[in-house]
Amino acid sequence: MTTARRAAQDAVTTEDVTDWWSTSISDIEPGVIRLRGYPVESLIGTASFPATIWLLLRGELPAEHQARLLELALVAAVDHGPQAPSIAAARMAATCGVGLNSAMATGVNLLGDTHGGAGQQCMEVLAAVRHACDAEGVPVADAVRMLLAEYKSARRFVPGFGHRFHPRDPRRDPLLSAVESEVTAGRLAGGHLEIALEIEAQLATGRPRPVPMNIDGATAVIYSELGFEPELGRGLFVLSRSVGILAHAWEERGSGRRIKGPIPPPLLPTYRGPEPRKPQD
Structure with a gap:
C-alpha cells in the first residue's frame, strides 16, 4: 500500500463512514424505528398504506384527499390478467422452482418503456403542455x-390514450370523476386534468370512434395533480x-404444474426456418 493511500x-x-449512506427517510437504532421522524408504532393503526407511501416519498403525511386519490390510482392498476407479459412471465417463473420473490422480480423486471412505461x-406529455401554457402563454387547445x-408527424401513439x-x-371514469370532484371542491388545481x-x-x-384515456392516462392525471414527478x-405503477x-x-x-411454457404442450411454435437438411447439403 502506498504512503498516499494509507x-x-x-x-x-x-x-465519513456513517454519512456514506445518510438518509432523511428512516432513523433506525436498537429498539427504534422512525420514518421521516414518526415512530413506526405511532403510524401503525393511524396511517394507511397509501399515506405511508406518500410519507416516505414526499416527507410529510398527506391530506385526506391526497391519500384517497393515491389509493384509488394504486387500486386501479393492480392487475390486468395473464395476458399481460409481466404477469405471464411471473406465472411461468413460479413453475420453474424459483422462490416467490424471484417470480415477482421476473414480472417486475418486464415493466419497461413499452410495457409499464x-x-x-x-x-411527461402533460408536464410539457402545462409548461407551454404557463411559461409561454399558449392556450391549452x-x-x-x-x-x-x-405525434402524428412522427407516427407515434400518444401515451395514455x-x-x-x-x-x-x-378504470377511466371512476378515476377522473374523483379528480373532477376534488377540483370542484378546490383541493386540486385541475390543470393536468384539463390538458x-x-x-x-x-x-x-x-374519428369514427373516440380514443379515451386508459389506465395510464387516468393515473397520470392523478399523479400529476398530486405533484409527483x-x-x-412509473415507480408507483x-x-x-x-x-x-x-x-x-x-x-x-x-x-x-412444473416448467409451464408460453403455450400448451401439444402445441409448438411455428417453425419458419430451412427444411430438414444434412451438413453436406
Missing part, C-alpha cells in the same frame, strides 16, 4: 393541437402492479 485511509473518520410518458401534430383490449377502459381531457377531445375529432409515476404479480405467481404455485 494516509487517505487514516484520514477517514467514523462520521406509458404512465410516466403521459405525465393550441398547445395540445401542436403536440398532436408532432386508447387501449389495445378495451374500447373504453373501465388530458383536451387531448382526449382532439384525438376523437374526425413522472419517474415516480410498478408498486401497484406488484400486487397482481404476487397474486398470480402465488396462484400458479398452487397449480402443481
Whole structure:
C-alpha cells in the first residue's frame, strides 16, 4: 500500500463512514424505528398504506384527499390478467422452482418503456403542455393541437390514450370523476386534468370512434395533480402492479404444474426456418 493511500485511509473518520449512506427517510437504532421522524408504532393503526407511501416519498403525511386519490390510482392498476407479459412471465417463473420473490422480480423486471412505461410518458406529455401554457402563454387547445401534430408527424401513439383490449377502459371514469370532484371542491388545481381531457377531445375529432384515456392516462392525471414527478409515476405503477404479480405467481404455485411454457404442450411454435437438411447439403 502506498504512503498516499494509507494516509487517505487514516484520514477517514467514523462520521465519513456513517454519512456514506445518510438518509432523511428512516432513523433506525436498537429498539427504534422512525420514518421521516414518526415512530413506526405511532403510524401503525393511524396511517394507511397509501399515506405511508406518500410519507416516505414526499416527507410529510398527506391530506385526506391526497391519500384517497393515491389509493384509488394504486387500486386501479393492480392487475390486468395473464395476458399481460409481466404477469405471464411471473406465472411461468413460479413453475420453474424459483422462490416467490424471484417470480415477482421476473414480472417486475418486464415493466419497461413499452410495457409499464406509458404512465410516466403521459405525465411527461402533460408536464410539457402545462409548461407551454404557463411559461409561454399558449392556450391549452393550441398547445395540445401542436403536440398532436408532432405525434402524428412522427407516427407515434400518444401515451395514455386508447387501449389495445378495451374500447373504453373501465378504470377511466371512476378515476377522473374523483379528480373532477376534488377540483370542484378546490383541493386540486385541475390543470393536468384539463390538458388530458383536451387531448382526449382532439384525438376523437374526425374519428369514427373516440380514443379515451386508459389506465395510464387516468393515473397520470392523478399523479400529476398530486405533484409527483413522472419517474415516480412509473415507480408507483410498478408498486401497484406488484400486487397482481404476487397474486398470480402465488396462484400458479398452487397449480402443481412444473416448467409451464408460453403455450400448451401439444402445441409448438411455428417453425419458419430451412427444411430438414444434412451438413453436406
